Amino acid sequence: MTGRSPSKVALFTAIVVSTVCIFLVVGTLLLFHVPLDLFQITSFSILFFFASWLVIHKSLQRFIYDKIKLIFRNMHSLSVDRNAFKLDMSKDVLGDVNKEVVDWAEDRMAEIEDLREKENFRKEFVGNVAHELKTPIFSIQGYILTLLEGALEDPNFNRKFLLKAAKSVDRMTMLIEDLDTITQFESGNLQLEREKSDIVELTKEVIEQREEEAKLKNITISLSKNYDKPIFVDADSFRISQVLINLINNSIKYGSIDGNIIIRFFDMDERILVEVEDDGPGIDEEHIPRLFERFYRVDKSRSRHQGGTGLGLAICKHIIEGHEQSISVRSEVGKGSVFSFTLAKA
Ligand SMILES: Nc1ncnc2c1ncn2[C@@H]1O[C@H](COP(=O)(O)OP(=O)(O)OP(=O)(O)O)[C@@H](O)[C@H]1O
Numbered sequence: 001m002t003g004r005s006p007s008k009v010a011l012f013t014a015i016v017v018s019t020v021c022i023f024l025v026v027g028t029l030l031l032f033h034v035p036l037d038l039f040q041i042t043s044f045s046i047l048f049f050f051a052s053w054l055v056i057h058k059s060l061q062r063f064i065y066d067k068i069k070l071i072f073r074n075m076h077s078l079s080v081d082r083n084a085f086k087l088d089m090s091k092d093v094l095g096d097v098n099k100e101v102v103d104w105a106e107d108r109m110a111e112i113e114d115l116r117e118k119e120n121f122r123k124e125f126v127g128n129v130a131h132e133l134k135t136p137i138f139s140i141q142g143y144i145l146t147l148l149e150g151a152l153e154d155p156n157f158n159r160k161f162l163l164k165a166a167k168s169v170d171r172m173t174m175l176i177e178d179l180d181t182i183t184q185f186e187s188g189n190l191q192l193e194r195e196k197s198d199i200v201e202l203t204k205e206v207i208e209q210r211e212e213e214a215k216l217k218n219i220t221i222s223l224s225k226n227y228d229k230p231i232f233v234d235a236d237s238f239r240i241s242q243v244l245i246n247l248i249n250n251s252i253k254y255g256s257i258d259g260n261i262i263i264r265f266f267d268m269d270e271r272i273l274v275e276v277e278d279d280g281p282g283i284d285e286e287h288i289p290r291l292f293e294r295f296y297r298v299d300k301s302r303s304r305h306q307g308g309t310g311l312g313l314a315i316c317k318h319i320i321e322g323h324e325q326s327i328s329v330r331s332e333v334g335k336g337s338v339f340s341f342t343l344a345k346a
């Protein structure tokens with residue numbers, strides 16, 4: 001019946017039923033020699049037609065209403081009372097209901113898909129956290145056991161093992177702090193304190209802070225030119241320092257010995273583009289799309305060995321996106337990497 005209005009169906013059925021009835025009644029009466037004139041036959045026909053139309057129309061309406069009410073009740077888990085739900089018998093009611101059910105099912109499917117994705121994401125995340133915590137916990141356990149088994153009394157080893165255990169505790173603390181930052185960003189609890197900040201000044205401070213570490217690998221960190229005038233941006237200076245620290249730290253950690261790290265600023269109308277370039281080993285193209293994911297590492301054992309949690313770039317992305325700006329990377333294996341992000345001018 002989909003595609004046709006119930007009123008039309010009732011009309012058609014009433015014509016068929018009343019015609020059959022007229023034939024039967026008139027036939028029977030004629031069989032028993034009851035005389036009938038044309039006026040009586042016409043009156044009978046009209047009477048039969050209206051009676052059957054009324055009965056069929058009302059029954060159909062009742063039937064459809066009850067069925068649809070059930071469907072809607074199951075779909076929306078609410079009681080649909082007769083007044084709230086009016087049937088317009090002149091329309092293609094079943095076609096409309098069919099469309100609504102299909103739309104509803106599609107929405108539910110999309111919701112289920114979304115929940116499934118989130119569930120997978122959650123499982124993967126919990127698995128990653130457990131994996132990251134396992135390494136430092138096992139090494140702390142190992143050092144403590146060795147100390148308890150006698151190394152505690154050995155002045156050549158006791159301090160060394162305690163220092164190593166302390167390093168693992170630091171690693172765990174770092175991981176918890178990074179996870180806390182990410183969670184706060186994702187739950188929207190972390191408010192950025194944006195103000196007019198000089199990005200040149202901020203970068204110079206970070207360079208000064210990271211120079212000692214860079215020297216260990218004979219890496220030089222510099223600005224591409226002498227920026228003697230301030231460049232003002234609308235940013236949370238503490239958070240942007242965090243981004244610069246992670247980018248510069250990465251360039252030191254993963255960069256080559258005797259390398260160079262160069263930081264540039266570009267004027268882009270309403271924005272400033274900040275670039276951190278290194279001449280390290282670069283990153284293979286296949287890793288680029290996943291680089292900003294939490295816990296993603298290119299060389300897993302190497303970067304874990306460097307003490308990284310694999311959350312640095314994920315935090316950078318959150319910070320930059322929190323400023324309604326973007327962060328990206330371009331890299332060539334054997335030549336180096338350029339990480340860049342934008343900030344609104346102030
Ligand atoms: N400049 C770079 N050159 C080469 N590889 C890089 C560079 N920056 C990042 N990577 C790769 O991207 C991965 C992710 O970096 P990210 O900063 O998110 O984590 P991490 O440095 O391992 O740990 P964390 O920053 O939390 O201490 C790194 O493990 C490394 O493999």
Ligand SMILES: [Mg+2]
Binds near residue numbers: 249308312313
């Ligand atoms: Mg990092």
